[in-house]
Amino acid sequence: MQMNHLFLAIALAFSALADSPVHAAAQPNVLFILCDDLRPDALGCFGSKHVKTPNIDRLAAEGVLFKNAFCTTSLCSPSRASILSGLYAHAHGVTNNFTEYPAQMGSWPQTLHDAGYATAYIGKYHMGEENDDPRPGFDWFVTHKGQGKYFDTEWNLNGKKREVVKGYYTTVVTDMTLDWLKQQKAEKPWCMFLGHKAPHSFYTPEPKYEHSFDDVRVPYPASAFQIDDKPTWIKDRQETWHGIYGPLFEWRKKFPDRSPEAVKDFENMVHGYWGTVLSVDDSLARLRSYLEETKQLDNTIIVFMGDNGLLEGEHGMVDKRTGHESSLRIPLIVRYPALTAQPRVIEDQTLTVDMAPSLLELCTAPALPKVHGKSWVKLIQQGDAEWRKAWFYHYNYEKQFPYTPNVRAIRTDRWKYIHYPHGDGGADRHLAELYDLKADPIETKNLISQAELAGQVTALQAELAKLMLATGLDDKTDVMPLDEGIKSGLPDAKIR
Numbered sequence: 268m269q270m271n272h273l274f275l276a277i278a279l280a281f282s283a284l285a286d287s288p289v290h291a292a293a294q295p296n297v298l299f300i301l302c303d304d305l306r307p308d309a310l311g312c313f314g315s316k317h318v319k320t321p322n323i324d325r326l327a328a329e330g331v332l333f334k335n336a337f338c339t340t341s342l343c344s345p346s347r348a349s350i351l352s353g354l355y356a357h358a359h360g361v362t363n364n365f366t367e368y369p370a371q372m373g374s375w376p377q378t379l380h381d382a383g384y385a386t387a388y389i390g391k392y393h394m395g396e397e398n399d400d401p402r403p404g405f406d407w408f409v410t411h412k413g414q415g416k417y418f419d420t421e422w423n424l425n426g427k428k429r430e431v432v433k434g435y436y437t438t439v440v441t442d443m444t445l446d447w448l449k450q451q452k453a454e455k456p457w458c459m460f461l462g463h464k465a466p467h468s469f470y471t472p473e474p475k476y477e478h479s480f481d482d483v484r485v486p487y488p489a490s491a492f493q494i495d496d497k498p499t500w501i502k503d504r505q506e507t508w509h510g511i512y513g514p515l516f517e518w519r520k521k522f523p524d525r526s527p528e529a530v531k532d533f534e535n536m537v538h539g540y541w542g543t544v545l546s547v548d549d550s551l552a553r554l555r556s557y558l559e560e561t562k563q564l565d566n567t568i569i570v571f572m573g574d575n576g577l578l579e580g581e582h583g584m585v586d587k588r589t590g591h592e593s594s595l596r597i598p599l600i601v602r603y604p605a606l607t608a609q610p611r612v613i614e615d616q617t618l619t620v621d622m623a624p625s626l627l628e629l630c631t632a633p634a635l636p637k638v639h640g641k642s643w644v645k646l647i648q649q650g651d652a653e654w655r656k657a658w659f660y661h662y663n664y665e666k667q668f669p670y671t672p673n674v675r676a677i678r679t680d681r682w683k684y685i686h687y688p689h690g691d692g693g694a695d696r697h698l699a700e701l702y703d704l705k706a707d708p709i710e711t712k713n714l715i716s717q718a719e720l721a722g723q724v725t726a727l728q729a730e731l732a733k734l735m736l737a738t739g740l741d742d743k744t745d746v747m748p749l750d751e752g753i754k755s756g757l758p759d760a761k762i763r
């Protein structure tokens with residue numbers, strides 16, 4: 268072999284080595300970290316200028332950052348059930364925050380358990396508001412009723428006893444997670460599902476982070492004042508529990524308040540939200556250190572994810588539920604060297620329902636019998652020409668939270684079309700919305716009334732119907748509550 272050919276061969280061998288994933292264990296451990304209502308842009312690696320999250324950023328820098336990850340229903344319980352099952356909400360049945368995950372339905376942790384994993388769930392579960400009992404598929408299950416509290420939550424410890432554990436929620440769940448991990452045996456793979464409360468309302472940071480953002484000014488976003496071409500329900504929402512002039516999860520005492528100085532309440536709310544995220548980053552640092560010390564880091568799939576998006580003033584709204592970008596976007600990071608040795612940023616649209624098939628593939632476990640999502644393993648490792656270019660979003664009107672209509676939407680790589688069925692099978696009574704996400708990624712111009720785009724709307728409506736039908740939804744099967752309109756009353760204090 269000539270010398271330059273030899274060099275070429277060596278160079279190629281090294282580059283192949285660098286690109287090829289590390290040898291995968293048949294049953295890697297799984298550390299699944301789920302945050303509650305976490306916006307991607309509250310993390311450094313997703314572009315936050317103010318929230319410093321070096322440990323989460325490091326995870327992304329060493330693994331896969333999914334730049335366009337979305338929930339299929341932007342509400343805690345339905346979205347959590349979609350993450351566990353791989354199914355849209357109408358198929359798993361958890362269509363609101365008061366419904367149990369069906370015990371017989373199966374989930375990816377249950378499948379891992381059946382395949383020989385030790386499994387644990389620690390933290391916020393929140394499917395079944397008043398039930399903190401252990402659920403199937405987990406050897407160890409620790410949760411609480413409802414939302415839990417940032418300080419001194421009462422826990423049900425695996426059905427054995429119920430006790431108040433003093434301290435800050437994020438620290439407490441991290442302690443409990445480490446305790447369980449330390450009990451695991453080297454010969455048995457484990458799966459730990461950690462459900463943070465943070466950064467869910469009502470935003471209470473740890474005392475050391477209470478003043479971390481005092482110097483950061485946070486105005487209402489510009490899009491809050493660009494709603495003239497939007498449906499009137501969005502204007503009606505502004506002064507409600509879910510609008511920027513409302514109580515802001517109790518950061519504003521007197522409401523509605525449209526005065527310019529009331530933006531301070533909004534700023535305080537955002538500061539509080541960001542503060543809770545800093546503790547999540549600290550939690551990840553502790554978990555990572557433990558995995559490093561015990562030489563389990565590279566043999567563990569670490570998933571860091573949010574359950575749904577959050578509106579932080581966009582279009583004059585707070586909370587989630589709607590079909591707009593801030594409500595749909597979730598952070599998703601996966602670190603596992605056997606998935607990819609090189610860090611990747613995935614631009615393709617991925618969904619909550621992709622998690623179950625992806626993790627089961629990585630753990631070489633049997634697939635669930637029926638899922639609506641698709642594994643992204645091939646997408647990451649070699650690209651996938653068949654990957655989705657469009658998907659649908661749905662949300663059903665809640666009497667308890669009458670601030671969002673029924674929502675049916677389609678999001679393609681370029682377009683979004685949102686409409687609001689009344690729930691009686693008749694014509695819509697709210698104006699629909701159309702956005703060109705390429706030209707207008709933050710949805711400031713509703714194009715629905717532009718005559719030259721009528722053909723585009725018709726095509727999106729047809730595609731939406733097709734995508735819904737693929738999950739079993741048509742005019743007859745897509746049942747939903749009657750839209751009773753946007754109301755100004757506050758929700759029941761017990762379910763806020």
Ligand SMILES: [Ca+2]
Pocket residue numbers: 303304342343344574575
């Ligand atoms: Ca949530």
